[in-house]
Amino acid sequence: MAVQAGMLELPFVRDDQLTRCMRLRFQSLQQKNGRPQDGEKLLHPNEHVYRVDFIQQHNLRFLRWDIQLERPGKVTVTGTSQHWTPDLTHLMNRQLLEPVGIFWKKPGAEEVECNEADAQEFGERIAELARIRKVMYFLLAFTDGLEPAQLKGSIVFRA
Numbered sequence: 001m002a003v004q005a006g007m008l009e010l011p012f013v014r015d016d017q018l019t020r021c022m023r024l025r026f027q028s029l030q031q032k033n034g035r036p037q038d039g040e041k042l043l044h045p046n047e048h049v050y051r052v053d054f055i056q057q058h059n060l061r062f063l064r065w066d067i068q069l070e071r072p073g074k075v076t077v078t079g080t081s082q083h084w085t086p087d088l089t090h091l092m093n094r095q096l097l098e099p100v101g102i103f104w105k106k107p108g109a110e111e112v113e114c115n116e117a118d119a120q121e122f123g124e125r126i127a128e129l130a131r132i133r134k135v136m137y138f139l140l141a142f143t144d145g146l147e148p149a150q151l152k153g154s155i156v157f158r159a
Contacts, residue, residue: 007063008159012050012077012138014148018086019049025090041091043139048148049086050138052155054130060157062123067112067153069105073146077101077153078139079122082132096139097125103153104144127157 022043029036036042043049054060069075079097099118106113129136142148 006158008056008060008157009066009154010052010054010157011154012052012140012151015049015051015137018051018137019043021086022049022091037090037092039092039094041093041096041139044141046143047139047141050140052126052136052138054134054136056159057130057132057134060127060130060159062120062127063156063158065101065103065114065119065123065153066156067103067114068151069103069112069146070150071146072105072107072109073142073144073150074102074104075146075151075153076141076143077103077122078141079126079129080137080139082129084137086137097122123155126155130157 026042028034029042067075078100080091081095081097084091084095099122101114101119101122103112103114103119105111126136140148140151142151
């Protein structure tokens with residue numbers, strides 16, 4: 001979908017370094033027979049960290065998600081709260097935002113579907129958080145055979 005004047009499209013950017021760092025944390029705990037901190041969120045194999053960089057932070061009004069999937073499957077997008085600083089702390093379950101955005105494409109379908117009420121609420125929450133954050137991190141979980149390379153996604157705001 002083309003973006004018109006007065007709109008700002010911010011892409012999801014895969015953060016391979018942070019994903020790798022979180023996977024190393026999981027491997028380290030396994031090797032040492034260690035336990036995660038109480039409430040710590042460990043990355044599952046189908047989860048990847050993405051980021052959105054807010055080049056503008058104020059006066060954003062959420063318009064829509066632009067999620068494109070090359071093949072059938074499902075992606076769940078979970079935002080993280082402003083209290084997570086990946087370079088300083090482990091991700092805790094309490095820092096995961098609700099609702100999540102769930103997007104899927106059925107076999108033979110052209111369009112990506114979603115639960116519109118949750119996606120709308122989630123998008124509005126991101127617009128609010130943008131006022132106090134230059135970067136926001138997301139966990140994207142890929143299921144039903146979908147892989148990160150098969151996703152192109154962004155959030156569109158009225159600026």
